[in-house]
Amino acid sequence: MSHILNYIDVAHRCVKCGDEMQDFNSKISGMSKIEELSQNTTCIHKMHPMSKLITTLVYVVTVISFNRYSITALVPFIFYPVILMSLSETPYKPFFKRLLVALPFSAMAGISNIIFDKEILATIGGISISAGVVSFISIILKTILTVFAVLILMSTTKLTELAFQLTRMKIPSILVLQLTMTYRYISVLLKEASTMFTAYMIRSTDHKGIKFKDMGVFLGQLILRSMDRAERVYCAMKCRGFNGEYNRTCSKRINLKSYVYMIGISSLIIIFRFYNFSMLLGSLWG
Amino acid sequence: MSMISVKDLNVSYPDGTDAIKNISFDLQDGESVALVGANGAGKSTLLLSLVGVIKHKNGTISIDDLELSKKTLNDFRKRIGMVFQNTDDQLFMTSVMDDVAFGPRNYGIIETEVKKIVDETLVSLGIMNLKYRMPHKLSGGEKRSVALACVLAMKPSAILFDEPSSFLDPKARRKMMNSLRDLKCTKLIATHDLDMALEVCERTIVLKNGEICADGKTKDILINELFMDECGLELPLSYQHIK
């Protein structure tokens, strides 16, 4: 009888482990999804990485340059993510998932605005809207726009290409190589950590996670394995002539289309910064 | 004229104990040689010494009369490549193309030439379709092929293999064995896969406790049950069922 109970117990733990493993897998799947998307070949994907990077930066800086009570002027900025996502055939769902992670922090900071800024700005249809609510909405809007802009950049541009652009901007190759290697080994290390985690959980009594007292050994083991792996990678690199420099010449020349993209969109962004498109549209209506 | 010549090689572990004791052997141009032995016999250590990753205490290692030393290290590594057991250690770039191009680029070859070499190498192994893929997304067999491509791109005269058939499913293993047979360069293959050694290598060197205890025709050595047992091994599986 105890035999059977043992089996049931182990099976139960395996299921729990499966849940924990799902957690690891889901975290890495978000990154995998974006990696996959960056392999597509739409017109946006074909744009030069530099032009996409610069456009994203201009967009983000412009969006956050609005003061905290701006809402109507920010709304037109929604054209950027909507149009780009349709053109690049990027699905909305994974982005919303990522947004759900980023929103709570902005929301919490924004809620303080509602609490502290009680000055009534406007009364619409009997409901008085305080300045705090306005700035809260503004923060949420900014968060959505900036998060989407970055995710669109990464789902239409491969990190390799982006990293290479950094070397062209005279950023030392040691930094860029290290960045790409970190990226490359994340899935390997996660797999290793996940396997260690499973092995631990199968033999542990509670299922909440690693016991505090075991964290030192657990992480320590993972570090040592990582250092060993780094040794072996270093050997492999030396065997192929690595001498500290990573030489790479440009594979893509920036073409006219990309210039047009970059300058065109950046100009539109700046125009929208100075002219409130919403107001214009609204005044036409009224 | 011999290709790789190892004379009186002595290698120690970091704690001082001997890993390789007075080993001497020659590898002829184009030979396929299996390196077998129990765990801890010194196979990996020997391979790593041959590429200069582990420094040898004394003895000489030379390829085509070029002796391995600190000065000649770079040159030496152009001529001898090594495919590691764990492919994740060997594929460290974010695209297959960049990984294969890594070696040639480090040796200062111009980019147009590098592109040609990458394409030729990928085509020769039948993996041109993997050119723009990310290494960490490939299957075990694909990774092995790419790792081989990375080494071949440097156009070495000899290639060392550390357990090339490990972690491969049957089809991938078969593909690897075919690739090994098609390679024209000199090959030294450290392996536990005695059946593969039988199929791919005409000659076998048996290591035991850091010393060579047999060096001869694969068929003669691997069929000797008593001898294999003494060296901590056993008959290849394909011979076992004959009994």
Place this chain on the structure above:
Amino acid sequence: MHMADALLSPAVGGVMTAISVGTLGYSAYKVKKDDLDEKKVPIMGVMGAFVFAAQMINFTIPGTGSSGHIGGGIMLAALLGQYPAFLTIAAVLIIQALFFADGGLLALGCNIFNMGFFSCFVAYPLIFKPILKKGINTKNITIAAVLSTIIGLQFGAFSVVLETLASGITELPFKTFVALMQPIHLAIGLVEGIITAAVVTFVYKMRPELLENSVSGKAMRDISMKKVLSVMAVLVVVVGCVLSLFASAYPDGLEWSMEGVSGTAELEASGGIYDSLSALQEKLAFLPDYSFKSDEDGSNLGTATSGIVGAILTLGLAGIVGVSISAIKKKKKDK
């Protein structure tokens, strides 16, 4: 502790980015100068991936039943040295920002500074290393790790407060913000410090040379506690002063902090930098506000309504454009 773009102003983001870029460049230079620089590249790469993996491992905090995860700054600095550690943390933060929207793009400058600079260049050299110089043993490692992690995080958290307030997007008063951030990060720092101590002790037991190598290096003269504290105090004042020059929305909150820190209610800086910075601010103020708060009387409500209507129309228009593009693309594909 990751800062988001939405709570940042371009000015603060720009300044912090410049500072971080400078520090990164200097760190890269220092790593290259070291003879073993080429060996550091795979180590930094793989350890960066390790930090990623480690941050995904939740552990249970005894007594509270809640779970948390580690940051890793001091751990990295202890095992890799301060410059490689800083580069590694930066790489991790960059990837988190790009792929996980964990921290904004412009906010990277702030995040790299908040989470990298203080642990690698303040806490590690001024607290961790000197304590271990006195002898590497479990007791010293524990004290060094806990102390340096706590202090590194306290500085980092305080920077977040200053950067957020200087940006002027959130209304949170200084006192409240500080009262929230510091204690929370004190607790986090304590937990992480203990774990860091355990990890470093374990690594030291298994591979003593790892710790010895990074702790040795240029001999540091005995640093007195007084010196350490005064350096920290100066840092706080400098950081506070620089950022307060950009503050436009919080004269009250920052005045309070100024009073508390420098003893004067108003920053009596004159001439030179202050003038050119305030001139820059005036120039930047020409950017139109489009805020609901307008100094003009009367037209407020009118503008507000047309703005809202326009906004709704814009949203609708954007939706239509998006759907049409997707429909056209689909048709092309079906052909």
